[in-house]
Amino acid sequence: MKLVSLNIQYGFGADGRYDLSRAARAVAQADIIALQEVERNWERTGFDDQPAILQELLPEHHGVFGPAFDMDASSRVAGGPIINRRRQFGTMVLSRWPILWSRLYCLPMRKVLYPLNTQNAALECMIRTPLGPIRVWSIHLSHIGVEERLEQIAFLKDLHRRAAKQGGPWSGVDDEPHRNWTAGEAEPEAPLSAIWMGDFNSEPGSAEHQAIIGSNPYHPSALYADGFVDAAEIAPPVQDYSHVRQIKGTAQQRRLDYCFVGAPLAGHIRSHHISVDELASDHFPVWTSFDPVAQPRR
Secondary structure, eight states: OEEEEOGGGGGGOOSBBBBBHHHHHHHOOOSEEEEEEESOOGGGTTTTTHHHHHHHOOOOOOOEEEEEEEEOOOOETEEEEEEOOOEEEEEEEEEEOOOEEEEEEEOOOOOSSSSSHHHHHHHHEEEETTEEEEEEEEEEESOOOHHHHHHHHHHHHHHTTTHHHOOSSSOOOOOOOGSSSSSTTOOOOOOEEEEEEOOOOOTTTTHHHHHHHHHOOOOOOOOTTTTEEEHHHHHHOOOSSSEEEEEEEEEEEEEOOOEEEEEGGGGGGEEEEEEETSSSSSSSOEEEEOSSSSOOOO
């Protein structure tokens, strides 16, 4: 099973050229794809409906789009009806297997005076994979500051630990079968097994990174039953950066994009690599492969 995460920078590549098909080609070989910075009806991208275009470009995948924010972009031709459009920006998950249910969470946000801050979101998708049912997340944390990201991580960890108690989109017995709420389906699964992928806007060893994987000086390989491991620490990639930014004429290489794997799945990690030759975005695709048979951790 092969997963990939990519912040597509709304289709603009490292060369500044807008080409959504290039981003789709960069991730097409994955079984499950987590995308960030996907948008709809923005002037800068020709008012494209990017979720619909990506779905067409990746016809072997099921897809769900989650807008972090939604703004009015409607118009009216003189004397004609209102053309209702919404300007949206968010995250997306695509999967070769059906996405049985999804939920979108707006992450905690701080109002700032400078610079621009925007709403971020996490999209949760339940997928039955060859490794069993997994809640796969596409996550985009704030770029503003450590404090805001730590609040967002605490929010996500709380959601994760409440997964079994909260359940899926609905639970219990349908007491109004004539209204067909459940469509005859069994109660949706909400397993503890989860994978967080996305742009976490923080580097290895940071307070945010440690908040996710823990800091255990006496047992550095400790993994709690409801915790996460950084796939790059199980299978270190050749290139340890996922984003390049020009600052005062100097290219800075940073690892901001991750695949955090929940404890029940950590032993299945086979390989992890970052495609640093890909020009589809200012971020690089982050790939993680899983074996059907788990290997013991050492």
